[in-house]
Amino acid sequence: MxxxxxxxxxxxxxxxxxxxxxxxxxxxxxxxxxxxxxxxxxxxxxxxxxxxxxxxxxxxxxxxxxxxxxxxxMVDEGFRIFNVEGKMVNSVPLLSKTEYGGDRMMYxxxxxxxxxxxxxxxxxxxxxxxxxxxxxxxxxxxxxxxxxxxxxxxxxxxxxxxxxxxxxxxxxxxxxxxxxxTIPTGLSAYRMVLPNSVLEQKCPTFCEHIKPREPATSMMMAHSCRLIMGPARQGDIFSIVGLVPDEKMNEDANQKQSWVSRGDLDKMLDTYRDFPEWMRDVFKQADDLGLWQLRDTxxxxxxxxxxxxxxxxxxxxxxxxxxxxxxxxxxxxxxxxxxxxxxxxxxxxxxxxxxxxxxxxxxxxxxxxxxxxxxxxxxxxxxxxxxxxxxxxxxxxxxxxxxxxxxxxxxxxxxxx
The missing domain is CATH 3.50.50.60 (FAD/NAD(P)-binding domain)
Known part of the structure; x- marks a missing residue:
């Protein structure tokens, strides 16, 4: 008892x-x-x-x-890699194997x-x-x-x-x-979450290439920068994380970084200048652009x-x-x-x-x-x-x-x- x-x-x-x-x-x-x-x-x-x-x-x-x-x-059904022309160059299905006993879920x-x-x-x-x-x-x-x-x-x-x-x-x-x-890892990250209804209205070319309501994770890379993107809430919203070298950021490496640190849109647009204009247009739709320095131990x-x-x-x-x-x-x-x-x-x-x-x-x-x-x-x-x-x-x-x-x-x- x-x-x-x-x-x-x-x-x-x-x-x-x-x-x-x-x-x-x-x-x-x-x-x-x-x-x-x-x-x-x-x-x-x-x-x-x-x-x-x-x-x-x-x-x-x-x-x-x-x-x-x-x-x-949302069940994430695949991982897709795009070049900066918007062409998918690789695709990895992520539908769960029987032995996994579960799915990759996005929330x-x-x-x-x-x-x-x-x-x-x-x-x-x-x-x-x-x-x-x-x-x-x-x-x-x-x-x-x-x-x-x-x-x-x-x-x-x-x-x-x-x-x-x-x-x-x-x-x-x-x-x-x-x-x-904590150890600075040489990377910092921008983060934004946008309604897909906004993207469909204001960024139609982006939606033609990436199809943001599809249940998949997408990545686009150029030089030392990359974007990792995917939907949530049954395709109602779209999340973007932009990884960049630390030297591209106006951050103090000795300060604790938070999820709500504010990013500089002009600096982000310049950092991603090698990416297509239709991709960079998406950044301009973000009401709240966060950034933080990636650290681990x-x-x-x-x-x-x-x-x-x-x-x-x-x-x-x-x-x-x-x-x-x-x-x-x-x-x-x-x-x-x-x-x-x-x-x-x-x-x-x-x-x-x-x-x-x-x-x-x-x-x-x-x-x-x-x-x-x-x-x-x-x-x-x-x-x-x-x-x-x-x-x-x-x-x-x-x-x-x-x-x-x-x-x-x-x-x-x-x-x-």
Whole structure:
């Protein structure tokens, strides 16, 4: 029988990683508390992909069908590469293989976030709904005692503390024992989301070439710049990410970059001057042009200490070139649920530490390899130099997407050892 005193789980961060952790860890005899630093539990306005390894977990393991239906996701059926004349030079179908068990899904981040939030708070799911505390910025963490101190001075204790507080994680410094600087990767990115109705009205030549309502991801490259584009919300909106070398940006590399930094349209038009005019005309339709500097981290020396474990970008921040950032956070959360599945009373500190250790053993090598491959994928094709990643892109797609879940993966890795 569950203990009268619940197993207390504190999740620091109310983004996609934190909400996934809350969903995975809910259960009888447990209370999950999410601490979100902002005053609103909300996500930024952009699109996001979930790869088959993650979409399978959401739909089949966590049974989020009802919530995901409201998120209005699109199945991404292919990857298309265009030259600057607008001619498609390569096409890679992305319809799911049977062994993947899921599709590559495209969402508006806000829609996916709302769906995950609804699941974390759903009273009809197993265990008490998560408690969400907004305006709760964590200032420090004592890993041994399992306590976090808010900027207000309030201390909050948990039997397990999940650090899902992103690339600028406070908990990461506490776990590793030093401040970890994020690494500029040599790229910055523009981001814009436009209604397809606007594109059809004002940019008909673009629509003839790219067909923005079709369920596919498109890329156009010239020299050191590239555009990655695709629809969401059943083709109602179209997202564009423009990757450019850092020296093309008016950014301070020592400052934290946010999703809402404002880009300079004139500078973007000049940077993409080798692209066709019908492509550049699209940039002029954006009401809000965002930019940020792409950073990641090297693999950390530790993901866990005492009662604390890091997940998502706090543990393994990676570039978007593989589309695996959010998907790896989903895998992290699934591992938390799997390795604590049989705990229905307050666990001892020894049990907590053993489970956290096994989660890291299960997740570290895989996430670190995908992190390296994502960094390598951002380099120009002409760049010389060796890489630690030995698989081809097709092999890596299989490696990414045939993930069977944490327990099975851990058993395989243990057997190999």
């Amino acid at each position: 569950p203990s009268a005193v619940p197993f207390q789980i504190v999740v620091v961060g109310g983004g996609i990683a934190g909400l996934c952790a809350a969903i995975a860890l809910r259960g009888p005899g447990r209370q999950v508390t999410i601490l979100e630093q902002s005053r609103l539990l909300s996500e930024i306005g952009a699109t996001i992909s979930l790869q088959p390894n993650a979409s399978r977990i959401l739909a089949k393991e966590w049974k989020l069908g009802a919530q995901l239906d409201k998120a209005d996701g 508006h981040r806000q829609d996916l976030h709302k769906a995950l939030q609804a699941a974390a708070l759903d009273p009809d799911r197993s265990g008490p709904p998560a408690i969400v505390r907004t305006a709760s910025r964590v200032a420090s963490c004592d890993c041994a005692t399992g306590s976090v101190t808010l900027e207000s001075g309030e201390e909050i204790y948990g039997d397990v503390i999940v650090g899902a507080d992103g690339i600028h994680s406070v908990l990461r410094d506490a776990v590793v024992g030093e401040h970890i600087n 090297d693999p950390l020396s530790a993901w866990t200490k005492g009662r604390v474990i890091l997940i998502g970008d706090a543990a393994h921040a990676m570039l978007p070139t593989q589309g695996q950032g959010a998907s790896q956070a989903v895998e992290d959360a699934e591992a938390l649920g799997a390795f604590f599945a049989d705990v229905d009373t307050v666990p001892s500190v020894e049990r907590v530490q053993q489970s956290l250790k096994e989660i890291v053993e299960c997740r570290y090598e895989r996430a670190s390899l995908i992190q390296k491959y994502s960094r390598d994928g951002a380099k120009p094709a002409t760049e010389k130099g060796s890489t630690e990643v030995k698989m081809s892109p097709a092999d890596f797609m299989d490696y990414n997407c045939t993930y069977p879940g944490a327990k099975t993966w851990f058993a395989r890795q243990t057997a190999k050892a």
